[in-house]
Amino acid sequence: MIIEKIVTNIEKLDQEELNKRHKEKVYLESAHLVKRIQRVETDHGRELGIRLKEPRDLEAGDVLYMDEKNIIIVDVLSDDLLIICPRSINEMGTIAHQLGNRHLPAQFEGEEMLVQYDYLVEELLLELGIPFKREKRKVKQAFRHIGHSHG
Structure with a gap:
């Protein structure tokens, strides 16, 4: 079919x-x-x-x-995700800027920012002291990279 x-x-x-x-x-x-x-x-x-x-x-x-x-x-199927839970607009702006510089796609569910697991992002979150958790979760849509180059 x-x-x-x-x-x-x-x-x-x-x-x-x-x-x-x-x-x-x-x-x-x-x-x-x-x-x-x-x-x-x-x-x-x-x-x-x-x-x-x-x-x-x-x-x-x-x-x-x-x-x-x-x-x-x-x-x-469930993805291995980092669930980022910023406590302030400052933390949100900081991590959004950092992830944007890496061209990492993110999704949002309520107050949570979801990104696919990456040990470097995990280390960054620990260094910045931004709350997060790692979990397997189903997402409704694909993580889509936005086409962009620094040309």
């Missing part, structure tokens, strides 16, 4: 619609959410080709296929 467009996202479906269908999941690493063309396999062994026509990243909860009986949903 070739998937060329995303049907919807499960957040847009009501629970009754979701519960009446047999669910299969495609587990992807967060880095693979940006790939518009890829071969994947569901947790039930069904092979799929994804060839998205629209220029958009996949997200956790995207529905790749749905009929009256079945639904195939994207899920994301």
Whole structure:
């Protein structure tokens, strides 16, 4: 089966619609959410080709296929993350500046800044005294690098 467009996202479906269908999941690493063309396999062994026509990243909860009986949903594997919890705008500005200089992509959830684990960033946070924790967590979207050069 070739998937060329995303049907919807499960957040847009009501629970009754979701519960009446047999669910299969495609587990992807967060880095693979940006790939518009890829071969994947569901947790039930069904092979799929994804060839998205629209220029958009996949997200956790995207529905790749749905009929009256079945639904195939994207899920994301947990990433090794640094969860940064600045206590002030000064700490936030300091770490944002430092990470920006390294071109590290970040995501935000509430008051937390999420970056993929890097021992150098961990050492920097310890040196600056900015609170953080390391944990495995699923992210909804891929960490996307912003194209930029210092040319």
